[in-house]
Amino acid sequence: MTMPAPPRRRWSGLLFALALLALVVASFASLPLHLAALFTLDAAASVQEFLAGFAPPELKSGFLVKTALATAETLSMSALGTLLAVLAGLILAIPAAGRFGRVPRATVRALLNVLRSIPELVWASVLLIAAGLGPFPGTLALAAHTAGVLGRLFADALENAPALPEQSLRTNGVRPLAAFFYATLPQTLPQMLSYSLYRWENNIRAAAVLGVVGAGGLGQMLKYHLSLFQMPKAATVILAMLLLVALVDAASFGLRRALTR
Template identity: 60%
Template sequence: MKHPPAANPPYKLPPRLFSARCNACWFTAALIALVIASFWSLDLQWGQFFSREAAQSMGRFVAEFFPPDTSRDFLNKVAIGAWETLAMSALGTALAAVAGLALALPASRLFDGDSAWARTPTRLVLNALRSIPELVWAALLLISAGLGPFAGTLALAFHTTGVLGRLFAEAIENAPPGPGTALRAHGVGNVRVFLYATLPQVLPQLMSYTLYRWENNIRAAAVLGVVGAGGLGQLLAFHMGLFQMNKTATILGAMLLMVAVVDATSHGARRWLTR
C-alpha cells in the first residue's frame, strides 16, 4: 500500500544574512564600519595599558585606599554629603517631572485631528534641554546660583526635564484613544478628557520613567559636586585633590551604598507600579 506524498513543511527557509533591499542590514554594516573606523582613528595604547608597569602602578594606587577613614567626625561629614546628594537628586527629579509633564502636553498630539501647532517647537525645547549634560548645566548655573547644591539641583532639573518631557509625550501619544474618544463624543473638553481618560492610563508608565530617572540622577548628583555643586562629589573632589586616598575610599563606599539602596528601592517601586 502506497502512502500519499508528505505535504510541504509549514516553515520557510530563513532569509539570507545580507540582502541589498534590507535596510537593517545596511544600517548594521554602517555601524560596524563606524566602530572599525573609531578603533583605527583613536590612539588606543592597549599594549601600555596591559603592561606590567601599568599593573604595578595601579596596584600601588589601589593600595593607598586602604584602610578607609572610619573616624566618627569624617563619617558624619560623609553622611551629611550623602543626604545632600540624595536631596539634590530627589528635588531635581520632582521639579523635572512637573515641568516635563507641563511640556509634554503641548509636545504631543492628544487625539486624531489635533492640530498640535506647538508640538514641533516644544519638542525642540526638550531636545535642547536634554542635549546639554548635567555637568555642563552645573558649570553654567554656578555663575548665577553660586557654589553649592542649588546649582546642582537646577542642573539635574533642566536636563531631566528634557528627558522626561520627551518620554511623557511619547507615552501620551501612544495611549489607547478609545476612552478619550468616547468622552469627546459626549462633549467633554480636552482638559477633563486628559484628566479622566488619558492620565489614568499612562500614570503608571510616567511614574516608572520618573523613578528610573531618579536612579540616574543619584549617580549624576554624586558627580556634579566635582564642579562645586555640593554633595558627595564635592567632598570627593576635595579629598582627591589633596591625595587623601583613605578618605576618598570612604566617600566612594558611601556612593556605592547609596546608589545600590536607591536602585533597589526604585526597581521594586517600578515593578509594583507596573503590575
C-alpha cells in the same frame, strides 16, 4: 486561485545595520587605542600602588558624620531635581504630544532636544556662575537635563496611548481637558512613573559627579580629598557613594515592581 504576492524586501534595516557597523569600525580605526599598554606589568603595579593608598578608609566619627551629611545632601539634590523635572516634563509633554497643533509640537520638542542634549556638568557650570557654589545650582542642573529626557519620553507615551477611550468621552460631551485626565493620562501614568524612577537612579550618580564642579554633596568632598591626596578619606566617600546608589537602586526596583503588579 491567485497566489499572494511575496512580501517586499525592506533594505532600510540592512542599510542602517551596515552604516552602524561602518561607524564602529571607523571609530576603532581613528582612535589611538593603546590596549597593549593597559595589560603591562608596569600598569598593573601602578594601579595596585594607587589602590593600596585607599586602605583602610577613614572611620573616625567626626568624618563619618560629615560624610553622612554630604550623603543626605546628594540624595536631596537628586530627589528634588527629579521631582522638578517630572513636573516640567509633564507640562512640556502635553504640547510636545501634539495636543495644541503641529507648530507647538515642533517648538516644544526642539526645546526638549536642547535641554537633554546639554549634559548636567555643563548646566551646573553655567548655573554655578549665576547662583554660586552649593547644591542649589546642582539641583537645577539635574532638573534641566532630566526635564528634557522625561518630557520626550512622556510625550512619546502620550502619543502612543490608545485614543479610543478619550474619543469616546469626548463624543459623549466631556470636555477635552477632562477627557485627557480621565482617559489618556491614567493609561500612561504607570509608564511615566517607571521612567521617573529610572531617571532618579541616574540622577543619584549624576548628583555625586556634579559635586566635582562645586555643586555640593559627596562629589565635592571627593574632589577635595583627592586633590589633597587624602586617599583614606576619599575611600570613605566612595564607599558612601556606592552604598547610596545601591540603596536607591533597591528602592526604585521595589517601587517599579509594586507598580507593575
